[in-house]
Amino acid sequence: MISTTGPTSQWVTALSDALDEEASLLGQWGEQLEELSSAILGRGDRDLEELLGRMECTRRRQREGETRLSAASAGLARALACDAAPGRLSDLIDRLGDAQRDRLEPKRRRVVEQIALVRRTHLRSAVLLSECARVNRELLERLLPKTAPLTTYGAGGRVSRRGGAGLISTES
Numbered sequence: 359m360i361s362t363t364g365p366t367s368q369w370v371t372a373l374s375d376a377l378d379e380e381a382s383l384l385g386q387w388g389e390q391l392e393e394l395s396s397a398i399l400g401r402g403d404r405d406l407e408e409l410l411g412r413m414e415c416t417r418r419r420q421r422e423g424e425t426r427l428s429a430a431s432a433g434l435a436r437a438l439a440c441d442a443a444p445g446r447l448s449d450l451i452d453r454l455g456d457a458q459r460d461r462l463e464p465k466r467r468r469v470v471e472q473i474a475l476v477r478r479t480h481l482r483s484a485v486l487l488s489e490c491a492r493v494n495r496e497l498l499e500r501l502l503p504k505t506a507p508l509t510t511y512g513a514g515g516r517v518s519r520r521g522g523a524g525l526i527s528t529e530s
Contacts, residue, residue, distance in 0.1 A: 369434035370458045376427040377465035383420045384472035390416060391479040395486050 390413050397406040431447060438453050451462045495510060 366434065366437040367458075369430060369437050370454065370462065372430035373427070373434055374462055374465060376423065376430045377462065377469055379423045380427055381465065381468045381472050383416060383423055384469065384476050386416050387413075387420070388472070388476045388479050391476065391483045395483050398483075398486060398490060 390409060393409050394406070394413070397409055431450060435450055438450070440450065440453065447466055448463075451459055451466060454462065498510070
């Protein structure tokens, strides 16, 4: 345990602020992923476009926040005379005095919890998108006649398919 005064205290404050910002941004990510799922289900194209714009803005802020968090963590490590890049933030926090540890540890745990929440929400959104793509492919295969080639685009690029006996004639 190291007593923290002077420059170390400044880095603790910077790290505390960065952890607060990180938790807030992760909360926004979770909310936006929930909105994305709702917009997909509700087919709100205008809402979806606006949401994607907000998500891009949050992504940029997230990258900037991660840079500040890394800088504060590295600065605190230097002030505590640790390795410049500690393996884990919890190890760095354990080196602090009781007051600073008690200040930072709940914030670190909050960030970890937010990350787990965002991962679950992201997985649900990805499964929803995958299922929508599967249903769309099946609809196209059933609606279009066997003789008409069908081109779809997936994650791997262009895919041509031949549908079964279709319900709609694509010939005019």
